[in-house]
Structure formats: structure tokens, C-alpha cells
Amino acid sequence: MRRRYIALLGIVVAGMAGCANTAPIPSRAPVTSETTYTAVHPYYLEFCALSEIEKKPGYGADIRGGVGGHSTIYLNGVCRAGDGYPEVALCTDNPADNGVGLSVNAHFANANWVPIPGRDFFYHGDLKPGEALTRQIYDATKAHAERLHIYDAIRFHDRVFDDMPHGYTRDAFKYEVSIATDYAIGYGRDQLCARVPVSAAQMTRIVDYLNELNRPYRDGQAEYEWSVLTDNCIHVAHNALNSIGFWPPWPTHQFVLFAAFDFPVPKNEFVNIMRRANDMPIEDMLAVWNNVPARRALLTGDGLPTREGAIATFGRVVRENALYNTDLQLIFYDEPTLGHYEGWYRQILGQPRYSDLRSNFQYFGAMYARIDAERQPLTWWLANHPDLARQPDFPKFYTRYYDAVAHEAAFIAGAPAAAFMASAPAAALN
Numbered sequence: 001m002r003r004r005y006i007a008l009l010g011i012v013v014a015g016m017a018g019c020a021n022t023a024p025i026p027s028r029a030p031v032t033s034e035t036t037y038t039a040v041h042p043y044y045l046e047f048c049a050l051s052e053i054e055k056k057p058g059y060g061a062d063i064r065g066g067v068g069g070h071s072t073i074y075l076n077g078v079c080r081a082g083d084g085y086p087e088v089a090l091c092t093d094n095p096a097d098n099g100v101g102l103s104v105n106a107h108f109a110n111a112n113w114v115p116i117p118g119r120d121f122f123y124h125g126d127l128k129p130g131e132a133l134t135r136q137i138y139d140a141t142k143a144h145a146e147r148l149h150i151y152d153a154i155r156f157h158d159r160v161f162d163d164m165p166h167g168y169t170r171d172a173f174k175y176e177v178s179i180a181t182d183y184a185i186g187y188g189r190d191q192l193c194a195r196v197p198v199s200a201a202q203m204t205r206i207v208d209y210l211n212e213l214n215r216p217y218r219d220g221q222a223e224y225e226w227s228v229l230t231d232n233c234i235h236v237a238h239n240a241l242n243s244i245g246f247w248p249p250w251p252t253h254q255f256v257l258f259a260a261f262d263f264p265v266p267k268n269e270f271v272n273i274m275r276r277a278n279d280m281p282i283e284d285m286l287a288v289w290n291n292v293p294a295r296r297a298l299l300t301g302d303g304l305p306t307r308e309g310a311i312a313t314f315g316r317v318v319r320e321n322a323l324y325n326t327d328l329q330l331i332f333y334d335e336p337t338l339g340h341y342e343g344w345y346r347q348i349l350g351q352p353r354y355s356d357l358r359s360n361f362q363y364f365g366a367m368y369a370r371i372d373a374e375r376q377p378l379t380w381w382l383a384n385h386p387d388l389a390r391q392p393d394f395p396k397f398y399t400r401y402y403d404a405v406a407h408e409a410a411f412i413a414g415a416p417a418a419a420f421m422a423s424a425p426a427a428a429l430n
Contacts (some may be wrong), residue, residue, distance in 0.1 A: 040180075044198060046193050048071060049193075053065040073240065077099060078090060078203065084149060088202065109224060114182060125137070192270045198244060205243045207273075233266075245293060267332050304408070305406050308365070308412060311360055357420070364412065368412070376397060
């Protein structure tokens with residue numbers, strides 16, 4: 001019987017709600033280069049919603065995944081650390097040019113996530129741009145991953161090996177069932193990615209959160225059991241962003257009936273991150289005040305969760321592909337008649353400010369100018385909103401709000417952002 005190594009999240013979702021999949025992944029990625037982006041934002045978290053995976057039969061393990069897909073995180077400016085067990089730290093040299101991908105997988109028994117060094121290998125394996133994926137490159141990529149010792153300290157659940165084909169060792173089979181899910185993602189999956197720039201201090205908190213997440217499994221206090229409803233790949237990404245005040249936490253291990261009505265789905269989370277980072281109405285100071293996570297982030301010095309630099313990036317599965325089918329789906333979990341995710345998704349695809357960094361900077365620069373021009377003094381707010389006068393934190397919040405706006409406006413006007421704005425052409429997403 002064919003074993004499905006990737007959880008069939010899509011079947012669960014389809015049975016519970018309407019699914020939207022009519023807006024395709026763009027055929028062309030944004031023109032903002034990695035070098036240009038990291039010159040402006042050397043530290044960033046990139047969440048990727050990944051499509052289903054369908055391996056062609058006849059070579060290696062039979063891998064099929066549901067239309068709910070998978071998700072990963074890439075952390076620029078972060079490197080592997082420690083003695084071989086999954087651990088990460090801020091890179092000591094050239095943070096703009098280094099990074100690590102993280103994948104959560106139901107295979108793992110003694111870790112929640114594993115790190116994959118290098119953006120290119122994480123997303124593209126050993127493929128060069130425009131190159132076809134052959135069996136030879138596929139095998140060479142697995143050998144490369146073994147040389148990186150990705151799974152040396154990782155124990156897989158015994159059930160993973162139940163259908164292991166003849167001729168594999170357990171160690172070799174780890175790399176076979178994980179390719180295009182934990183590493184070399186573009187070999188078998190489309191990618192919808194939401195990139196959120198962070199400071200070095202914020203990235204340090206993300207790193208601390210992630211290392212702490214693995215600690216019980218490393219120490220043998222617990223065994224990791226992935227759950228489609230209560231502890232999956234999206235919980236990790238969502239709560240990593242929560243650690244820097246981006247939004248509220250997403251509890252894990254909830255009672256299953258509660259979790260079933262509010263569980264993470266990769267494509268939804270891509271939209272959620274893009275909207276939180278780009279579309280919160282920060283021009284309305286009262287809206288920011290009334291949003292408790294945003295208020296708390298400002299008061300603790302993390303700034304506004306919505307600010308310039310958060311863009312979408314897109315990747316297509318390798319089209320000339322001897323190993324994987326390339327006509328792939330990725331669905332939403334959405335209410336069938338009143339759901340909004342399809343419309344929000346099309347808006348992200350259709351407006352350049354969501355994917356082109358220069359357009360994004362122009363949009364936020366104009367917004368910051370409007371906020372400054374329409375600023376009212378604190379005394380005006382206290383006189384016209386008596387309820388705010390009774391809030392002891394409001395004067396501090398008021399100051400932090402306008403300080404954050406001024407800081408981001410100065411960032412856009414300064415180097416290297418100013419040089420980027422002056423030299424880079426705006427790109428339309430077609």
C-alpha cells in the first residue's frame with residue numbers, strides 16, 4: 001500500500017470548509033535581488049507556504065502530500081551552532097550573506113525542527129538556474145545533504161521506515177524521504193513566501209525561542225509528535241513572530257475540538273503575515289492603541305508590526321523535472337461563501353507594493369509623511385478622548401508611536417535605503 005509520508009492536511013481542510021485555489025502562483029518572481037534586499041535588511045524571517053508534493057513513481061520512496069501543503073522558515077543572518085543537534089545562533093561573520101532554513105517534520109522524534117545551512121541549498125539544492133532536475137542531480141543533492149550532517153543527531157520515528165524500499169540503510173533513507181520537504185524545496189514544491197525584516201536584537205529573540213522549543217526533545221524529557229491540528233509547522237513560524245511582538249501567540253496542544261475550528265494552514269498563514277506586515281491601519285493611532293499586541297510591541301520598544309520591507313517572494317517547482325510532477329495545488333481554509341482569503345491573496349499578487357521593495361518603500365514613505373503632517377499634540381488627544389486620559393500608558397504610547405514613525409521614515413530616507421530607492425527601478429508584478 002502506498003505510504004503518504006507528508007501529512008494530508010489538505011484532505012482535513014477540504015472536509016471542513018470551502019477551498020479557494022483559483023489564483024495561481026506568479027510565473028515571474030519579483031525583481032528585487034537578494035543582494036539588494038540584504039543590503040537594506042540583513043536580518044529577516046521568511047515564511048514559505050509550500051504546495052503539495054507528488055513524486056513520480058519508480059525511483060526511490062513514493063512521496064505524496066496533501067493539497068494543504070507544508071511550510072518552512074528561512075532566517076537570514078542566522079547560522080547553525082552547537083555540537084550537531086539542531087541549534088542556531090546569529091552569524092558571527094557576514095550576516096547579510098548567510099542564513100539557515102528550518103523545517104518541522106512529522107518524521108522527527110527527538111526534535112521539533114532541523115536547520116539547513118544556506119539559502120541556495122535550502123530552496124534550490126544543487127540546481128543551477130535554468131537547469132533540469134535529473135536523477136543524477138537528485139542523488140548528488142542527497143549526498144550533499146549527508147555531507148552537511150543534517151540528520152546525524154536526529155532520530156526518526158520507527159514508522160517512517162515501515163515501507164523503506166530494498167537497498168536503503170536507515171541513515172540514507174532519512175535523506176530520501178526529506179528531500180523537497182526539508183531541503184531542496186523547489187525540486188518538488190511551489191513556494192509562496194512572506195518576508196519580514198527584523199533587527200539583530202529581534203532575531204536574537206527568535207533564535208532563543210527556537211532553541212528553547214527543541215530543548216525538551218534534546219534533553220530526552222519528551223518525544224516530538226507532530227499534529228495536524230495542534231502542533232504543526234505553522235505554529236513554530238507564527239510563535240517565532242510572536243516572540244518579537246508581531247502578533248498574538250498561537251497555542252499548541254489545544255483540545256482537539258477547539259483546534260479544529262482554528263488550526264494553521266500554510267496558504268492562510270502566508271496571507272496573514274503579509275496583511276499584518278503591510279495592511280494594519282497604522283495611520284489610525286487609535287486602531288494601533290486598541291490592537292493589544294501592537295500596543296504592547298510599541299511600549300516595549302519593538303516598533304510597529306506594520307512597516308516597510310515586508311514583501312512576498314514566489315518560487316516555482318523545477319519545470320523540467322524527472323522526479324516530481326509539476327502541476328501542483330495549495331489550498332486555503334476558508335468559509336465557502338463569506339471567506340476573504342481569495343480576495344486578499346489576489347490583492348497581494350496584483351499590487352507591486354507587496355512584492356517589489358522599491359514600491360513598498362514608496363508606499364510606506366508616503367504613509368509616514370501623512371502621519372507626520374496630520375499629527376495632533378498629546379494635549380489634543382487627552383482633551384478629545386477622556387477615556388485615554390484615564391490610561392496611564394497612553395502618553396508613553398503616544399511618544400513611542402511617533403518615534404517609531406519618525407524612525408522608519410528616517411530609515412527610508414537614509415543610506416543604504418536612499419541609494420536603493422534612487423537606483424532601483426520599480427517592478428510591476430505580472
